[in-house]
Amino acid sequence: MTSGLTKECVVGIVGGGQLGRMLALAAAPLGVNCRALEPADCPPASIAAKCLQAPFDDARRAMEWASDLDVVTYEFENIPADTLDAITGAVPVRPSPESLRVSCDRVLEKQLFGSLGIPTTRWMAVSSREDLARAMHTIGLPFVLKTRRFGYDGKGQAVVRTENGIEKAWAELGDAASKVGLLAEELVPFTSEVSQVSVRGLGGEIRHYPLTRNVHREGILRFSAPLGGSTASPSLVELAQKAAAQILGRLNHVGVLAVEFFEHSGRLIANEIAPRVHNSGHWTQNGAESCQFENHLRAVLGWPLGGTGTLGFSCMVNLIGSVPPVADILAVEGAHLHLYGKEPRTGRKLGHVNLRTRCPEKFREGIRNLAALVPGEDVNHWLAQVESD
Ligand code: AMP
Numbered sequence: 001m002t003s004g005l006t007k008e009c010v011v012g013i014v015g016g017g018q019l020g021r022m023l024a025l026a027a028a029p030l031g032v033n034c035r036a037l038e039p040a041d042c043p044p045a046s047i048a049a050k051c052l053q054a055p056f057d058d059a060r061r062a063m064e065w066a067s068d069l070d071v072v073t074y075e076f077e078n079i080p081a082d083t084l085d086a087i088t089g090a091v092p093v094r095p096s097p098e099s100l101r102v103s104c105d106r107v108l109e110k111q112l113f114g115s116l117g118i119p120t121t122r123w124m125a126v127s128s129r130e131d132l133a134r135a136m137h138t139i140g141l142p143f144v145l146k147t148r149r150f151g152y153d154g155k156g157q158a159v160v161r162t163e164n165g166i167e168k169a170w171a172e173l174g175d176a177a178s179k180v181g182l183l184a185e186e187l188v189p190f191t192s193e194v195s196q197v198s199v200r201g202l203g204g205e206i207r208h209y210p211l212t213r214n215v216h217r218e219g220i221l222r223f224s225a226p227l228g229g230s231t232a233s234p235s236l237v238e239l240a241q242k243a244a245a246q247i248l249g250r251l252n253h254v255g256v257l258a259v260e261f262f263e264h265s266g267r268l269i270a271n272e273i274a275p276r277v278h279n280s281g282h283w284t285q286n287g288a289e290s291c292q293f294e295n296h297l298r299a300v301l302g303w304p305l306g307g308t309g310t311l312g313f314s315c316m317v318n319l320i321g322s323v324p325p326v327a328d329i330l331a332v333e334g335a336h337l338h339l340y341g342k343e344p345r346t347g348r349k350l351g352h353v354n355l356r357t358r359c360p361e362k363f364r365e366g367i368r369n370l371a372a373l374v375p376g377e378d379v380n381h382w383l384a385q386v387e388s389d
Contacts, residue, residue: 154219287314
């Protein structure tokens with residue numbers, strides 16, 4: 001007879017930010033403990049995970065940290081793949097370092113889209129001022145100059161709208177050309193931005209969350225809402241799921257992955273991928289059968305995947321720079337607050353609110369009430385995302 005006791009299951013998370021925190025919080029009810037590796041002191045994940053404070057490029061300490069873990073995962077892209085390679089020798093790393101390598105480099109991402117026949121923006125790698133002038137002629141105006149690596153929340157990007165704008169863009173980002181490389185891509189006059197958050201299990205099973213509409217301002221995600229049956233065009237859903245499945249398969253990815261697209265003239269144009277849980281999937285914490293954090297853990301642990309269906313009408317509002325009074329947020333019917341324990345700073349994601357209701361009228365009312373709490377947002381634009389096309 002067995003004792004019924006099983007060995008403690010421990011997942012290592014490289015990165016201790018809010019995504020690590022929410023992974024660790026989702027792990028607790030599964031009986032899974034998490035340990036994070038993070039250079040910062042007292043990071044958000046420390047509320048639910050033991051953290052080792054060490055630089056990401058210290059492969060020796062990372063290997064020591066990983067030695068008694070069951071599996072290692074990661075919560076953002078800007079970590080050296082070499083560190084993950086070193087860990088892979090001792091402990092499974094899921095998703096694999098290959099998923100990280102591709103998704104942290106915009107040129108490799110574009111090449112991946114191209115090789116799979118997934119439409120993407122017209123683009124050109126830029127490594128000199130002369131390349132930039134060539135890009136303007138090949139791609140045409142307007143276009144966006146982006147760093148190949150280390151860009152997030154709109155950082156490391158400059159829009160070039162006129163010939164004269166080239167000088168300004170080069171002054172801003174030229175230094176990065178020799179350090180991390182640049183690329184220029186057409187500025188897409190999109191009608192909306194959508195993302196496909198999907199999960200692939202260890203055995204290759206894939207499950208898709210509903211296609212999600214996203215609103216960005218100043219390059220930062222502000223609002224996300226999954227498209228319900230009546231608001232989602234079946235052809236777009238099919239295109240998004242097919243692209244996500246191709247990418248997951250090609251990378252042999254295990255875990256959650258998000259693909260961000262621009263919707264333009266009935267087509268989906270892939271912008272970028274994130275090989276991890278994603279901000280546009282946060283609504284799943286309160287609006288889906290199993291949230292993206294739980295499904296990521298299930299996948300990397302080789303466990304059966306959970307349901308990705310919705311539980312009602314839901315959306316997510318990011319809290320950026322400051323947090324409205326907690327009682328005001330909680331007074332909104334159907335609101336669920338998720339704070340990250342971070343010090344307020346302009347442009348910093350400090351938390352989010354998920355709204356979930358049973359009826360569409362209450363849903364729209366809740367969106368209006370939440371928008372009134374976060375200054376500077378266009379509530380009509382948010383509401384337009386959840387209306388039928
Ligand atoms: P990214 O870091 O590539 O996700 O860019 C952040 C945001 O900037 C996107 O979600 C878009 O709102 C905007 N953006 C980036 N690239 C383009 C593009 N090529 N065309 C239009 N908008 C873009």
